[in-house]
Amino acid sequence: MSLCMPEPDAGVLARRAEIVAAMRAIVPGEGVIDHADGLRPYETDGLTAYRQPPLVVVLPETVAQVAAVLRWCRDHAVKVVPRGAGTSLSGGALPLADGVLLGMAKFNRILHVDYADRIAIVQPGVTNLAISRAVEDEGFYYAPDPSSQIACTIGGNVAENSGGVHCLKYGVTTNNVLGVELVTIDGEVLRLGGQGLESAGLDLLGLVVGSEGLLGVVTEVTVRILPRPETARALLIGFPELEGAGRCVGEVIAAGIIPAGMEMMDRAAIHAAEAFVNVGYPLDVEALLIVELDGPAAECAHLIEAVARIAEANGASSIRASSDDTERIAFWAGRKAAFPAAGRISPDYFCMDGTIPRRRLPDVLARMKLLSEQYGLGVINVFHAGDGNLHPMVLYDANVPGQLELAEAFGADILRLCVEVGGVLTGEHGVGVEKRDLMPAMFSAIDLAQQVELKHAFDPAALLNPGKVFPTLHRCAELGQMHVHGGKLPFPDLPRL
Ligand SMILES: Cc1cc2nc3c(=O)[nH]c(=O)nc-3n(C[C@H](O)[C@H](O)[C@H](O)COP(=O)(O)OP(=O)(O)OC[C@H]3O[C@@H](n4cnc5c(N)ncnc54)[C@H](O)[C@@H]3O)c2cc1C
Numbered sequence: 001m002s003l004c005m006p007e008p009d010a011g012v013l014a015r016r017a018e019i020v021a022a023m024r025a026i027v028p029g030e031g032v033i034d035h036a037d038g039l040r041p042y043e044t045d046g047l048t049a050y051r052q053p054p055l056v057v058v059l060p061e062t063v064a065q066v067a068a069v070l071r072w073c074r075d076h077a078v079k080v081v082p083r084g085a086g087t088s089l090s091g092g093a094l095p096l097a098d099g100v101l102l103g104m105a106k107f108n109r110i111l112h113v114d115y116a117d118r119i120a121i122v123q124p125g126v127t128n129l130a131i132s133r134a135v136e137d138e139g140f141y142y143a144p145d146p147s148s149q150i151a152c153t154i155g156g157n158v159a160e161n162s163g164g165v166h167c168l169k170y171g172v173t174t175n176n177v178l179g180v181e182l183v184t185i186d187g188e189v190l191r192l193g194g195q196g197l198e199s200a201g202l203d204l205l206g207l208v209v210g211s212e213g214l215l216g217v218v219t220e221v222t223v224r225i226l227p228r229p230e231t232a233r234a235l236l237i238g239f240p241e242l243e244g245a246g247r248c249v250g251e252v253i254a255a256g257i258i259p260a261g262m263e264m265m266d267r268a269a270i271h272a273a274e275a276f277v278n279v280g281y282p283l284d285v286e287a288l289l290i291v292e293l294d295g296p297a298a299e300c301a302h303l304i305e306a307v308a309r310i311a312e313a314n315g316a317s318s319i320r321a322s323s324d325d326t327e328r329i330a331f332w333a334g335r336k337a338a339f340p341a342a343g344r345i346s347p348d349y350f351c352m353d354g355t356i357p358r359r360r361l362p363d364v365l366a367r368m369k370l371l372s373e374q375y376g377l378g379v380i381n382v383f384h385a386g387d388g389n390l391h392p393m394v395l396y397d398a399n400v401p402g403q404l405e406l407a408e409a410f411g412a413d414i415l416r417l418c419v420e421v422g423g424v425l426t427g428e429h430g431v432g433v434e435k436r437d438l439m440p441a442m443f444s445a446i447d448l449a450q451q452v453e454l455k456h457a458f459d460p461a462a463l464l465n466p467g468k469v470f471p472t473l474h475r476c477a478e479l480g481q482m483h484v485h486g487g488k489l490p491f492p493d494l495p496r497l
Contacts, residue, residue, distance in 0.1 A: 002405050003050050003091075003433055006467045008098040012078055016055060019078060021057045023100065026068045031106070032158025033057040036194035042083070042101050046148070047091040047434055049350070049404060054081065054095030061106045063181070063189060063219045070217065071187030073100055080185070082213040084125065084156030087148045089351050090432025092160065092212050094469055100465075102217060104155050105144045110134045111220070119178060119195050120225050123216045127164075131223060140225040143170035146428070147336060155218045161210030163428035165261040165292075165335075168386035170226065172428065174209040174426055182208055185459045195222055208455070212430050213465040215458040220390050229294035232260060233304055234328045237311045238285035238318035242266065245287035246361035248314040249385045252291070252307055253358065259307070260294040262386030263335050266365060269380040269393075273334030276341035281334050289385065338382040338393075346378065346395035348404075350411045353429035354418030358388045367417055368392060368430045375410040377403070389427030390418065416441050431469045 011021070016034075023032045032044060033039060039053040047281060055078075060066045073080050079099035086093050107123035110131070114120075115138055119360070120131055128149035131142040145164035146152055149198045158180060161171040170176070178194030194206035208215055239245040245264055252259065265273065265281075265288045274281040288310070293303040302319050311319055322328035334341070342349050356364050366382060372379045378395040392414055396407035414424050419442050423436045439448060452470055456462065 002408060004472055005052070005094075005096065006472075007434070009077075012055070012098040015076075015467055019076070019100070020056050022072055022076070023056060023069065026072065027058055027060050027065050028464055029074055031059045033059070033330070037145070042086070042095060042103070044094040045083075045086040045091060046089040047094070047432065049348070049398065050091055050094055050433065052095050053484045054101035055098055057101045057103055059106050061101045062485045063183065065221055065410065066102070066183045067187035067189060067218055069100065069102060070183055070185050073463060074185045074187070074461065077461065077463070079466055080217075081465050082155075082217050083160070084153035084159070085127065085148075085151045087152045088156065088160065088430065088432060089353065090160075090426070090430045090434040092430050092432035092465070093156075094433055094468075098465065104153065104217070104219075107155070107219065111420075113225070114142065114195075115225075116425065117195060117227075118225050118227075119222055121220065121222045122154055124221055125153050125160070128152050128154060129159055131225070135225050135230065136228075139228050141228055142176065142223055143167070143226055144173050144176055146248045147339065154221050158209055158218050158221055159211065159213050160430040161428065163384065163387075163389065165263060167428075168384065169294075174206060176224045177205070177209055177221060178224060179222040180205060180208060180218050182216040182218045183219055184199065184325055185461075189219070190216070193222070206343060210430070212432065212469055214455050214469060215463075215464065229260070230298045231300045232292055232294040232325070232328060233300045234290055234292045234322045234331045235304060235307055235311070236289065236318075236320045236322075236331045237289040237308075237316045238282040239289070239311075239315060240317045241315070242287045242365050243362040244315040245289055245385075246365075248289060248311050248316070248359070249309045250358050251314065251363065255306065255310060257293075257303055257306060259291045259303075259354040259386060261290070261292040262342075262384070263290045264288065264381070264383055264385035264423040265290075265335060265338070266359075266381040268378065269338055269341075269382045270334070272341040272345050272380055273382075276344055277337045279330045279333045285317060290335055292328070292332075335382060338380075338465075342380060342393045342395065347397045347399065348407075349396065350390045350394045350407050350434075351429075352390070352411050352414050353427050354392060354415045354423055354425060355387070355389045355427035356418050356421050356423035358385070359384065360423070361388070364390070364417060364421055368414060371410060371413055371417075375406055375413075377407055377410055379410070379414075384427070387427070388423065390414075412438055433468055436467075436469055437471045438444070
């Protein structure tokens with residue numbers, strides 16, 4: 001692999017049999033996997049370019065077992081990588097050769113639902129979609145909806161602060177999680193947040209959401225559930241040029257309309273998706289917007305007209321409004337199939353994830369096109385236009401020598417571009433290993449050192465998910481952000497990851 005991970009600890013590798021036996025003593029039965037064939041399904045996550053079988057897989061069933069595993073690993077200096085469903089696109093759940101992979105799949109129960117308080121208390125291995133399914137008969141749902149929602153777990157969503165199509169109006173994970181139970185590397189069980197919007201003390205819940213498995217292992221999550229909107233309708237709007245589509249997005253928000261979802265696809269994505277699902281997307285346009293409005297029927301009808309007027313004023317060449325739910329779902333079908341559609345036209349792709357100010361959309365897409373020509377690799381764009389969250393898919397063929405490295409460099413340039421125009425490195429997929437070495441493009445050495453200090457307040461020996469999020473030191477130095485003077489590093493007192 002072209003990725004540089006921390007050198008495995010030879011001492012830990014030599015103690016493998018002892019570590020496996022200790023894990024079996026804590027998690028009896030089939031909860032410990034150490035055979036090579038059994039480890040294979042865990043060797044990668046959604047970022048399949050990188051693979052590494054773990055030292056051992058441990059699948060606990062109780063909080064006491066999680067606490068005991070973590071405490072044992074702390075006492076014996078063994079690293080731990082938490083894992084949900086392994087759909088991370090940033091390599092957050094990539095195993096370590098000398099680390100325990102702590103799979104949370106057996107924590108799969110919905111513990112309690114309270115419709116009066118509009119909350120559900122669930123275990124972290126429950127899939128995102130299963131929460132909505134559990135409350136749908138009462139007319140409720142869980143709003144954040146990653147495209148991977150059929151598979152990804154709420155524990156992974158918390159760790160990545162995941163988003164989705166409907167997060168423009170309803171917020172991402174952090175806006176929909178009220179409390180968590182977290183087990184620290186010391187085996188201490190913490191309760192952060194609660195069942196209401198406010199809780200006492202510092203906002204440690206806010207710190208844990210999006211912490212990518214670096215601070216502790218989430219063993220319970222309290223989420224908000226919402227009543228399903230009375231009506232939902234969608235508009236399918238084609239534009240002859242990207243600029244008009246970009247302006248339309250900004251003007252809709254400026255008009256005070258917050259659509260339930262506002263997604264954009266570029267020409268390449270439209271063609272790939274239409275060839276895959278045949279839902280009647282216009283093929284003579286440069287950009288397609290799918291705008292969903294929800295609420296009472298009269299409000300929806302009013303908003304549909306208002307958005308259509310804004311689209312017309314920005315040069316839309318085709319506008320279709322869904323008349324029923326079947327048509328609305330058909331409008332979304334191509335967008336939702338964008339990943340498999342990309343897989344159909346390219347053997348491999350990297351799905352990038354950066355966020356930019358909405359007004360910079362046309363400019364960034366134009367520059368991405370130039371980069372695509374420069375690198376000789378295709379790129380297709382589907383993205384959460386409403387919140388400026390881009391998901392360029394860089395197309396490559398891993399079987400062609402050098403193309404993986406070229407795709408990595410192209411992807412890195414796209415993310416640097418996002419930062420350059422005032423955006424950020426990630427919108428919803430997290431940093432993981434994918435964007436780790438780009439962190440100095442956004443944070444100074446002091447910023448990074450402070451983040452590391454925060455991590456060490458929870459995990460002083462850096463045993464939880466090391467090698468993720470924080471750049472390796474040589475990369476910091478290469479990128480000019482870590483000034484090494486006379487052989488002396490800044491902040492020499494800080495432990496290095
Ligand atoms: C086809 C596809 C579409 C996707 N679409 C979206 C999308 O629309 N929006 C979006 O935001 N993401 C999307 N993703 C990315 C991914 O699904 C999310 O990041 C998801 O939240 C990961 O959940 P998981 O259960 O698979 O976690 P994993 O991949 O197993 O782990 C992700 C991270 O969470 C940590 N972690 C997992 N469980 C715990 C726990 N219990 N305690 C502490 N840390 C934990 C891991 O250490 C790792 O750092 C997509 C992925 C795919 C493959």
